Amino acid sequence: MGGNAFTSGPTPLTTPECPPRLYYSLRDHYLSLLFPLYEEVATPVEAPSKTSYGDIDVLVSQPKSLSTETLAKALSAVRTCTTSGSPTSSFALPYPGRADAYVQLDIHLCPPGTFRWQLFHESHGDLWNLLGTTIRPFGITANDAGLHLRIPEIEELNRKRGMLFLTREPDEVLDFLGLNADVYGRPFESVEAMYEFVVGCRFFRGDSYVRDGLKANDRKRMAQRDLYRRFVDEWLTANVATVKTRGERVPGFYEGGCAGGCVGEVGGKRGV
Template identity: 35%
Template structure:
């Protein structure tokens, strides 16, 4: 939470940003204390070049005692135990989440800037350090969280690169997106590929060994990210070229600068405003690469990356079935909205009669009910479940009035039965008295 959890707490506490010496001291003590109670305890690798830290983030899993295990004890109780172990003066228990924010006293250590301070210096204000402990429920998820949280904005950078090729990484794993579905529903378009960091890095062409070490500078991290096999930069005159929008084209290269910024997704533009490192990637690093003609080799197409994912992760059947199911669902929605409802007049028609007609024809076309004793040939589906749109439309236009009459008769019968049941119920209640 960036060290701000206690600023708006019921009893606010000052948790200012920490210099590296304070951060390192608190992190070392926290890791040591928690390793007495959990099998795995780690802190994500920090972003390069940080001169201050807002809080201390620690991931834990594999409780060694019941009192520290959310699987055995309510999270509120576990959070309190963690507060005791770390000497917290205040605890924020996040209900519904296995995360606890702790405020611990600012450590009494001598910083380099204080070594020559006069003894008569005024006493320091009382302040605290915020420690956020995240309990992860499995070793696999622990490894993923540690991986996904590493190096600060690095996944924002890589995410903007691989997104152009139909790939997404989130807090659950690596996904392949189905373009046809993504246009209308991003979440439903996603096919899970893997939550194994080594498989993700291998697939996007990033060196795994280097991943697990801190970067000494922002420049070093940028060049590492540019080594991704999907990263390439458009040459300076490339934007003047005209491309046919049909066919299996290369995914568009990075542009950066003001032109590239305008083409970013809304979320990425927001990140630029809030994340200085990501902003430098877009506005400084990529334009510099374009100026120097670096990373200009065009990469595989989105379809080629899709096929590579099929081969490596075995998701082709799931992809094709999901796409086919989506197309059929959209087709049936089109049949209802445009063919059935769109073919029945609105003007000069009683709305109750029209509604009855729509219900009847929907039941015949989409639910397989008989009409006048048979299933009409015009509404039968092919082997894939699709309809002959022209035939269905002709059927609706020829039969909507009869369908309306049938629908009203059914409604009348249903109403009579309901009234009879109501009367029968009233009589039973009288007898029971």
């Protein structure tokens, strides 16, 4: 929820962002409290180069006879926020050294058998937003349930039934995409390193990011996700040579910039 679960309503709470040192200290503390309560507990690998954190996200599975009320007590939460049907519960916890501020902890309960995949898919922040744009032209989609092949003829009638499940094994997916599992398993040293990882995907084509091919969800990401926007607006054009060394000339990108123009006006806003 991006740290905003408790900032509205009749009695809003202040939930300031945490600097990295405090974030990691609190993250490890809350993980230690949750380990005895679930069979599986972990946080996704953090996005690169973050200078602050709006909340702490934890994935869990297989609770040991636990209710939201007992969990709130175990965490010393001052307030909880749950939505009917949602697998995520938010908890407002005391912010160290500030009596009037709180830390938002989001706990996401994974369905049986999906914990390892969801941890993989949620890692590195906006990475899968970029990879999703890369693989979409080939009829491939990744969501919180796994990797799927889209069948257009069925999709026209029923979008959900039009997705053919392939796998939810992370190593199989990375091998299929031509990406290094060892690199994926560690935090990226920089945003630049994450961008280079994306370009290393065997399905990467520059023209997937040209304005005419941009989907509505991608235009939304351009407006809301800074790492996604910077990749499209700035990094690709500035790193044409790097992109070309990935083994195949990338359609749509040339020495003079993006063929047809990478950036244009979309609905009155900057986009591709």
